[in-house]
Amino acid sequence: MNEQELIQQLKQGNEPAFRWLVDNYRNRVFHTVLNILQDTNEAEDAAQETFIQVFESIKNFKEESSLSTWIYRIAVHKALDKIRRRKTRQRLHTLLPWWMPDEKKSEEAVFQHPGIAAENKEKAAILFKAIEALPEKQKLAFTLIKVQGMNYEEACEILQQNIKAVESLISRAKVNLQKQLENYYRER
């Protein structure tokens, strides 16, 4: 089945086509949102939300980009929504610590990426912690390109930014990460 046929069938609400799409994209979508969210449960939820949005919005898909770019864009937005909600919860926890006692645990949690070899886990966890503290746009660009290994062209389409803007985001992200890592090792 080519992409055009798949899109047409999805627009007609064909369930086997939707299942085929989910089965073919679920791992890539999950991997992307996991790298951004650094939380397995939230990543599962964001991946599900992505496919629900795909199902509900496919009729409005204008095919200005490829289907995979469109799906990734939705996934990134869903992950961003989760990050924003998490930040709101953390702010509320600072104001009213007795209201959400579990929030402290999630703030202190160290993310161990399940796809990383055991001997590299410690260093990777330090890097992920530093990435977590980056400003939103820098975090997204750095995660997609440097962590996920996406090419600049694809990342630009997903982030809806031009190449210069993305390069600038990566460069600023690297400087910020360097400072954070220096501080981390100085304080240790």
Place this chain on the structure above:
Amino acid sequence: MEKNSTPLVDEHLQSIQGMQEVGTDDFFYTRLKAKMLARQSGDEKEQAMKGWSFPLKPVWVLGTLVLLLAVNGFMLANQSATKETTSTVSTSSLQQFAESYDQSISSY
């Protein structure tokens, strides 16, 4: 040759080289369908409850609580100010009354 300005970042990036793609399990579609169905029935319920749902949202509950506290505070402040005025007025009128009989309230 340009000096590397982010050596620590590059060193840590090495640790994620060769990272395996992490996927979901085979029951992902089943969970997704269950969520879609739950949402569908939830939407129907929400439509039916639409008129009731807005006052129960946390933002409205908190807003109402803050408003009530503010009104309470205002009323308390107002009441104590009125009390002070009333007591000053009543003391002075009592004094006047006592004086008209050539007396003083302190003598009582």
